[in-house]
Amino acid sequence: MNVQFKKGVLELCVLVLTAKQDRYGYELVDVISRKFEISEGTIYPLLRRLTVDGLFSTYYIQSNVGPPRKYYKLTDKGKESLQQLLGEWTLFSEGVQEIIEGGLRGE
Amino acid sequence: MNKQKYISELSSYLKCLPPSEREVVLGDYEEHFANALYCSRDEEEIVRSLGTPKLVAKEIIAQYRLQQATHSPTLNRITKATFAIAGIGIFNIVPVLIPFAISLFVVISMYVIATLLLASPLIMLIQNGVSWNLLFDFFWILGLVGMGLLLLNGLNKMITWYYNQVLRYLRYSIRKWGRNI
Numbered sequence: 084m085n086v087q088f089k090k091g092v093l094e095l096c097v098l099v100l101t102a103k104q105d106r107y108g109y110e111l112v113d114v115i116s117r118k119f120e121i122s123e124g125t126i127y128p129l130l131r132r133l134t135v136d137g138l139f140s141t142y143y144i145q146s147n148v149g150p151p152r153k154y155y156k157l158t159d160k161g162k163e164s165l166q167q168l169l170g171e172w173t174l175f176s177e178g179v180q181e182i183i184e185g186g187l188r189g190e
Numbered sequence: 191m192n193k194q195k196y197i198s199e200l201s202s203y204l205k206c207l208p209p210s211e212r213e214v215v216l217g218d219y220e221e222h223f224a225n226a227l228y229c230s231r232d233e234e235e236i237v238r239s240l241g242t243p244k245l246v247a248k249e250i251i252a253q254y255r256l257q258q259a260t261h262s263p264t265l266n267r268i269t270k271a272t273f274a275i276a277g278i279g280i281f282n283i284v285p286v287l288i289p290f291a292i293s294l295f296v297v298i299s300m301y302v303i304a305t306l307l308l309a310s311p312l313i314m315l316i317q318n319g320v321s322w323n324l325l326f327d328f329f330w331i332l333g334l335v336g337m338g339l340l341l342l343n344g345l346n347k348m349i350t351w352y353y354n355q356v357l358r359y360l361r362y363s364i365r366k367w368g369r370n371i
Contacts, residue, residue: 090365108218109225116239124240127218128250135257150224153217 089119093129095172098138098157098165107144107152130155138164191237193223203247207254215250248278256360263353272356275363282367290356297352300345307338 096115100106106114108130112123133139138161145151157165191199197219204212219240226236240246255271269290276286306313311331 087366107221107225109222112222113229122239122241123222123236124219124246125249127215127222128246128253131215131218131250132253132257149228150221152225153221 089121092172093121093125094133095165095168097126097129097133098161098168101139101155101157102162102165105154105156107154109152111155133161137161192233193227193237196237196240196243197223199243200247203243204250206251211254248274252278252364256357256364259360260357263350263357265353268353268356268360271360275360275367278364279367282363285367286360286363289359293352293356297345297349300341304338304341304345307334307341310334310338 093115097111100111100114108127111130112121112126115121115126116123130139134141134155137158139155140158141153141155143151143153197216200219201212201216204215207215222240223233223236227233252271252274255267255274259267259271272286272290276282311334314327314331
């Protein structure tokens with residue numbers, strides 16, 4: 084898939100995946116890379132940036148099965164940021180979709 | 191390359207980060223390996239899909255530098271961030287470094303002009319020595335010094351705005367040219 088496409092939406096994907104449940108880093112990598120191919124190492128710098136910027140808070144959970152995991156929880160600031168990005172994305176993708184449909188119909 | 195080698199290579203590339211920051215970053219990658227291995231993935235394959243330690247480190251350092259510069263903008267921090275972002279890939283060098291170099295040159299030139307204006311009485315003194323001319327030029331000199339003060343004052347106000355513009359451009363650059371996805 085086009086690299087520029089992925090760069091634009093990676094942040095949105097990470098934010099939206101944590102909207103309803105807290106997730107750990109590997110889980111995010113796993114869910115996203117099932118949908119499109121990513122270099123797995125890039126998620127962590129992104130998560131770090133969003134955490135430092137105050138969009139995520141983190142906590143550790145020691146699990147009986149499997150390794151301990153750092154969970155990412157969306158803060159209020161993170162939720163605001165998600166809403167804004169989501170709005171922008173919806174507007175953008177609907178616009179592109181209309182252009183595609185129009186173009187294919189030959190309008 | 192195996193996990194051990196990957197982490198130790200990454201660690202050595204991240205030497206320029208403060209220890210606490212480096213620990214957090216390395217912890218994330220340790221955790222990634224632990225989880226991926228737990229899902230019974232092959233170690234070599236995990237390493238391949240992470241991207242090379244060098245590239246990952248460059249991205250992390252660029253992000254860290256930019257974050258530091260944003261937190262409290264100084265020329266030193268902004269320069270470091272610019273070089274870190276320019277260094278992510280060869281295609282970054284021109285679009286990241288050139289605008290910064292040109293704009294910085296303009297800003298510095300204006301500071302030099304302000305300094306020269308402020309120093310104009312001294313310069314005239316050295317050039318002409320103490321003479322009637324000096325008294326004659328009094329108002330002329332006063333005007334030059336006044337202009338220097340005004341320019342300096344304007345520059346000091348402008349510099350914050352300038353830093354913010356550079357930071358905005360750097361954030362845009364890291365989005366566009368960073369992240370080796």
